[in-house]
Amino acid sequence: MWARLKERLFGGTDKEAKPSTPEAQDRTSADPTPPKPVSHRTTDTKATIPTQGPSSSSSASDAAKRRPLIPPPSSEDTEDYFTDGFGFRIKEKKIDQILEQLEIVLLESDVALEAVERVRRSVRKYLSEQKLRLGQDPAEAVEAALRSSVRAVLAQPPIDLEARIRSSPKPFVILFIGVNGSGKTTSIAKLASWLRRKGFGVVLAAGDTFRAGAIEQITVHAERLGVKVVRQSEGSDPAAVAYDAVQHAKSRGLDVVLVDTAGRQHTNTNLIEEAKKIRRVVNPSLTLFVGDALNGNDMVEQARMFHQELGFDGTMLTKLDTDTKGGSALSVTYIVHKPILFVGVGQGYDDLRPFDVNWMLDRLFSSPKGPNE
Numbered sequence: 427m428w429a430r431l432k433e434r435l436f437g438g439t440d441k442e443a444k445p446s447t448p449e450a451q452d453r454t455s456a457d458p459t460p461p462k463p464v465s466h467r468t469t470d471t472k473a474t475i476p477t478q479g480p481s482s483s484s485s486a487s488d489a490a491k492r493r494p495l496i497p498p499p500s501s502e503d504t505e506d507y508f509t510d511g512f513g514f515r516i517k518e519k520k521i522d523q524i525l526e527q528l529e530i531v532l533l534e535s536d537v538a539l540e541a542v543e544r545v546r547r548s549v550r551k552y553l554s555e556q557k558l559r560l561g562q563d564p565a566e567a568v569e570a571a572l573r574s575s576v577r578a579v580l581a582q583p584p585i586d587l588e589a590r591i592r593s594s595p596k597p598f599v600i601l602f603i604g605v606n607g608s609g610k611t612t613s614i615a616k617l618a619s620w621l622r623r624k625g626f627g628v629v630l631a632a633g634d635t636f637r638a639g640a641i642e643q644i645t646v647h648a649e650r651l652g653v654k655v656v657r658q659s660e661g662s663d664p665a666a667v668a669y670d671a672v673q674h675a676k677s678r679g680l681d682v683v684l685v686d687t688a689g690r691q692h693t694n695t696n697l698i699e700e701a702k703k704i705r706r707v708v709n710p711s712l713t714l715f716v717g718d719a720l721n722g723n724d725m726v727e728q729a730r731m732f733h734q735e736l737g738f739d740g741t742m743l744t745k746l747d748t749d750t751k752g753g754s755a756l757s758v759t760y761i762v763h764k765p766i767l768f769v770g771v772g773q774g775y776d777d778l779r780p781f782d783v784n785w786m787l788d789r790l791f792s793s794p795k796g797p798n799e
């Protein structure tokens with residue numbers, strides 16, 4: 427994300443770096459006209475986001491092609507900066523141009539519109555208050571503004587699961603919800619493995635009694651991990667399965683019950699009612715929404731709907747190993763205002779990371795360009 431924005435604003439370090447749009451190429455000449463605004467009211471961002479334009483004619487020099495949108499401050503007042511004698515501030519018109527480019531990059535990175543607006547507002551505030559020294563690279567200021575804004579969005583009050591379990595009455599019951607294929611069952615297996623490594627006794631509840639093969643799937647995980655799974659036959663009441671698992675945990679003094687559920691859409695009233703019934707019966711200590719980061723904005727919408735219909739305490743994002751854009755983490759946190767507890771980064775039992783804002787920031791800021799960039 428940052429690599430793309432930096433290239434758009436300041437030109438690449440690469441000799442071949444060129445402004446990416448015909449409009450941007452025009453801006454590298456003497457004409458300081460700002461680019462046409464990009465409509466963000468469309469859902470089809472690709473239709474409005476300028477794509478790589480033709481390279482400019484050989485008449486423009488390489489140096490001119492690489493001229494950044496805003497160069498470092500080099501003299502008193504310029505078209506880019508004004509000074510109060512103690513430092514330089516970027517002029518509003520330039521900030522607008524930076525924000526236009528920022529918006530394009532965020533939308534291309536699958537950041538939902540509301541989160542884009544939030545980041546824009548905070549970057550504008552930061553940049554208009556920020557002073558630069560003579561000759562200072564303005565990219566530093568823009569990166570700092572963006573980092574601080576993204577950090578603020580991601581920094582929901584965290585849930586320290588280990589501490590929460592240790593300080594709660596036994597058993598600690600975690601209910602997993604989400605759409606089909608988002609990674610609930612796999613995440614339960616990964617979390618069981620993580621909890622075992624922390625020394626907790628764990629039991630799984632095979633609460634997906636709906637999908638053929640689901641009980642078998644979680645049973646195979648349980649056997650491999652060496653943990654107990656409480657199960658009934660396909661089609662049985664998942665609330666009863668969850669209840670049995672809690673009773674099992676109580677009788678054996680186990681610490682944690684992980685309750686699997688069938689994948690569902692928020693529009694599937696029967697399955698939503700079923701999830702509500704599980705909640706009434708076992709009163710979970712924590713409900714987690716499992717979202718597939720690869721689904722980008724669709725996942726964010728699903729999270730919003732699940733939050734309206736069922737409510738949850740936090741999220742687990744899966745398939746971050748394949749999500750090259752990473753914007754969905756930012757969006758889902760902003761939209762539901764719930765912390766991400768864990769991220770899935772592969773299909774192995776160890777491919778689970780407790781969420782860390784700095785890790786996510788580094789990912790967003792240093793990730794190599796995605797496949798379509």
Ligand SMILES: Nc1nc2c(ncn2[C@@H]2O[C@H](COP(=O)(O)OP(=O)(O)OP(=O)(O)O)[C@@H](O)[C@H]2O)c(=O)[nH]1
Pocket residue numbers: 604605606607608609610611612613634637640687688689690744745746747748769770771772773777
């Ligand atoms: N690459 C990758 N794949 C994952 C990750 N998490 C889950 N998967 C894969 O995603 C697929 C679906 O995972 P499941 O755990 O079965 O998903 P589910 O939400 O339980 O699906 P339903 O039971 O149908 O609702 C499987 O092939 C998993 O191996 C992850 O972090 N990275």
Ligand SMILES: [Mg+2]
Pocket residue numbers: 610611612634640686687688689
């Ligand atoms: Mg499942």
